[in-house]
Amino acid sequence: xxxxxxxxxxxxxxxxxxxxxxxxxxxxxxxxxxxxxxxxxxxxxxxxxxxxxxxxxxxxxxxxxxxxxxxxxxxxxxxxxxxxxxxxxxxxxxxxxxxxxxxxxxxxxxxxxxxxxxxxxxxxxxxxxxxxxxxxxxxxxxxxxxxxxxxxxxxxxxxxxxxxxxxxxxxxxxxxxxxxxxxxxxxxxxxxxxxxxxxxxxxxxxxxxxxxxxxxxxxxxxxxxxxxxxxxxxxxxxxxxxxxxxxxxxxxxxxxxxxxxxxxxxxxxxxxxxxxx
Amino acid sequence: xxxxxxxxxxxxxxxxxxxxxxxxxxxxxxxxxxxxxxxxxxxxxxxxxxxxxxxxxxxxxxxxxxxxxxxxxxxxxxxxxxxxxxxxxxxxxxxxxxxxxxxxxxxxxxxxxxxxxxxxxxxxxxxxxxxxxxxxxxxxxxxxxxxxxxxxxxxxxxxxxxxxxxxxxxxxxxxxxxxxxxxxxxxxxxxxxxxxxxxxxxxxxxxxxxxxxxxxxxxxxxxxxxxxxxxxxxx
Numbered sequence: 001x002x003x004x005x006x007x008x009x010x011x012x013x014x015x016x017x018x019x020x021x022x023x024x025x026x027x028x029x030x031x032x033x034x035x036x037x038x039x040x041x042x043x044x045x046x047x048x049x050x051x052x053x054x055x056x057x058x059x060x061x062x063x064x065x066x067x068x069x070x071x072x073x074x075x076x077x078x079x080x081x082x083x084x085x086x087x088x089x090x091x092x093x094x095x096x097x098x099x100x101x102x103x104x105x106x107x108x109x110x111x112x113x114x115x116x117x118x119x120x121x122x123x124x125x126x127x128x129x130x131x132x133x134x135x136x137x138x139x140x141x142x143x144x145x146x147x148x149x150x151x152x153x154x155x156x157x158x159x160x161x162x163x164x165x166x167x168x169x170x171x172x173x174x175x176x177x178x179x180x181x182x183x184x185x186x187x188x189x190x191x192x193x194x195x196x197x198x199x200x201x202x203x204x205x206x207x208x209x210x211x212x213x214x215x216x217x218x219x220x221x222x223x224x225x226x227x228x229x230x231x232x233x234x235x236x237x238x239x240x241x242x243x244x245x246x247x248x249x250x251x252x253x254x255x256x257x258x259x260x261x262x263x264x265x266x267x268x269x270x271x272x273x274x275x276x277x
Numbered sequence: 278x279x280x281x282x283x284x285x286x287x288x289x290x291x292x293x294x295x296x297x298x299x300x301x302x303x304x305x306x307x308x309x310x311x312x313x314x315x316x317x318x319x320x321x322x323x324x325x326x327x328x329x330x331x332x333x334x335x336x337x338x339x340x341x342x343x344x345x346x347x348x349x350x351x352x353x354x355x356x357x358x359x360x361x362x363x364x365x366x367x368x369x370x371x372x373x374x375x376x377x378x379x380x381x382x383x384x385x386x387x388x389x390x391x392x393x394x395x396x397x398x399x400x401x402x403x404x405x406x407x408x409x410x411x412x413x414x415x416x417x418x419x420x421x422x423x424x425x426x427x428x429x430x431x432x433x434x435x436x437x438x439x440x441x442x443x444x445x446x447x448x449x450x451x452x453x454x455x456x457x458x459x460x461x462x463x464x465x466x467x468x469x470x471x472x473x474x475x476x477x478x479x480x481x482x483x484x485x486x487x488x489x490x491x492x493x494x495x496x497x498x499x500x501x502x503x504x505x506x507x508x509x510x511x512x
Contacts, residue, residue, distance in 0.1 A: 149379050156365055156376050163363035165347035166325060166356075168380030168428060 021179075023086035024186050025205060027063070030090050031056040031187030032194050033098050036105060045108040052187050060183025064176045072175070094201040107195035130192050137185060154178055278303045278464065279432060284333035286319045293319035295488035296333070301432075301481075306458050306465040308475040308496060310510055311485035317468040318360050320485070321434045325357040326350050337432065352380055356430035360437050362421040366410035370401055373409050373420055377427030387427070394423040397453075415446035422453070432464045433457075439471045447471065451478050472510035476500045484509050 021027075035052035043051070067086060071078040109126040145151040156164040157174035164171050279301040286294040294316045301307050309317050322328045324335050326347040335342045342350050351357070356377075365373055374394055378387045395402035398419045404412065412420060418438055425433060435454065439447040455478040458465050469475035476482060482499045484492040486509055492499060499505060506512055 149375070152368075152372055152376055153379060155368065159367050160363065160365050162327065162347075163359070163365060164376070166327070166351060166359060166363065167377050167424065168348050168351040169376070170348050 021182065022080065022083040023063075023090055024182070025190075026087045026090035026094075027056070027059060027183055028186035028190035029199075029201065030094050031059070031183070032105070032190035032199060033094055035191050035194075036098075036103060036199060039106065045106065049188075049191055052191055053184050056183040056187030057180045060180035061176050063183070064179035068179065069172070069175070091201045098201075101200070103199040105191075105194035105199050126195065133188065133192055137188065141185075150177075278338060279466075280334075280336045281320070281324070282334045282336070284320070284323055284335065285331040286316070286323045286328060287331050288328075292488055294323065294330075294333075297485065297488070297490055299483050299490065299493065301464060301466060303431075303464050304458070304462045305481055306454070306467060306479045308472070308479035308482040309466060309468045309485065310470075310472045310475060310482060310499075312509065312511070313470065314487075315485040316488040317470075317485055318436055319488075321357060321359075321436050321466070321468055324350075324434065325355060327357075327359075348380075351428070351430075354428075354431040355434065356425035356428060356432070357434040358421045358425045358436060358438065360440065362417050364409045364412070364417045364420050364424075366408065368409055369406055370409055370412070370420060371405040374401070374405075374424050374427055377424035378429075381428060390427050390429065394427060397457075398423050414442050415449070418442065418446075418450055419453075422450075426457075430463070432466065434466045434468075436468045437470060438467075439469060439474055447474055451475075454478060472506070473500075473512055 031052045034055045035048040038048040038051045039045070063086065067082055068079065071082050107126055109124070109129045143151075145155060153164070153169045154174045154177065156167070156169055157171040158178070161171045164174075281297060281299050284294050284297045285292070297316065297320060299307075309320060311317055319328065323330045324342065326342070326345055326349075330343055333343070337350075337353065337355060340353060342353070342355070365376070368376070371391075374391060375387070378390050381387055395405070400416055401419055401423060404416070409417070409420060422435070422438070438450050438454070442450070451474050454465060454467065457463055458478075467475050467479060476496045476499065479496040482492075482494065482496040483490055484499065484505070491509065492505060
């Protein structure tokens with residue numbers, strides 16, 4: 001589920017800017033730390049969530065304006081380097097501010113399995129909360145992109161920025177908005193999963209790899225694909241982890257990634273022709 | 278209404294426009310002609326901010342456009358159908374059209390503009406929900422023009438609309454532009470390599486060669502000047 005949320009954030013940024021953000025996980029982690037700070041100062045779960053989401057939105061916008069805008073019209077490699085640099089910067093920053101030992105994050109909902117006909121099931125209220133949140137966000141994104149003029153302008157800005165400018169679209173603003181939205185989704189993903197995975201500056205690295213793979217499996221152009229890809233990844237990786245040992249999970253992710261790229265590079269859910277990544 | 282003064286455009290060390298001046302009156306269709314590389318496309322691109330002019334000025338209805346961003350120029354009533362049409366292939370026909378009018382805030386007006394486009398281009402109406410990449414060249418040209426018209430511009434810049442199209446389609450497009458201008462008083466600046474087609478619907482013409490204006494005058498006169506036609510326009 002977490003992979004699905006992170007994958008959605010990546011897909012969103014890809015759609016909005018044609019730039020893959022390697023710092024996505026790190027930014028989400030940073031926002032989660034911000035949430036923890038709020039809790040440390042006595043805030044409750046929901047206040048922390050709201051503050052972190054607002055922070056995420058602002059951070060995404062600032063990153064786009066300051067770091068990504070200068071490299072948008074340059075070769076894609078420049079953007080890759082910039083986001084990788086950002087990744088290192090954000091993780092080190094978090095470690096410097098909050099220390100790099102593990103921290104726990106309180107959960108608002110019970111994490112023990114629900115009782116179903118007298119038996120405990122591997123699904124807790126907390127899991128339902130995560131699933132619900134992810135579905136709501138995904139529905140919101142689909143509506144945004146398919147049914148609103150804002151979504152249309154954002155998609156046009158991503159596909160053909162020059163043409164969009166000739167149609168009066170303020171492309172710069174659309175790109176900033178895209179990054180801000182993606183940062184919010186990422187922050188939500190980080191906070192959703194934080195109670196299950198202890199918080200440390202590097203905790204999002206693995207999730208980033210999984211989410212990126214999920215996004216590619218589903219097709220970088222499709223939020224539905226990202227969601228299904230994420231769920232599929234989660235399931236397959238649990239099997240890998242369970243049967244072959246946890247250390248092989250990351251390897252499993254890469255194997256899936258390679259297979260998909262070889263067999264169907266455009267992902268399982270796109271309708272457009274494959275693009276160079 | 279539109280004044281271009283001593284415009285110079287260069288791509289690095291290569292000079293594309295070497296001091297071009299022209300003026301366009303309201304409601305008049307002006308053809309911009311010349312061989313490949315004469316600077317015709319660079320002229321339009323500089324006018325709508327797609328490329329920054331090295332020096333010179335473009336003034337439209339009293340406002341200087343030279344330093345403005347493309348999206349701001351468009352919002353002042355100038356529409357530009359670029360070379361190659363610029364149809365957004367991943368979007369549907371309807372989305373492409375709607376996109377053209379979105380910067381206008383009146384929703385009713387936008388809806389009416391869309392209906393008008395569908396009346397003017399019935400082929401587009403039939404294909405409204407299809408992805409733009411399924412359209413033929415002629416249909417894409419119609420889509421690009423329709424999209425530009427959604428914002429009800431006062432000046433329409435058309436860059437090589439006949440490129441890659443069969444002669445019969447070219448004739449249709451030209452007839453369409455002529456009808457548009459006659460019906461709505463639209464001012465048109467038509468860049469074309471197909472000089473014969475362009476001259477047939479234009480009132481005035483400007484001929485460029487190697488980045489400079491070599492002739493400017495009434496389209497009929499230029500069409501009648503055989504020597505000029507052979508030398509610069511290829512027919």
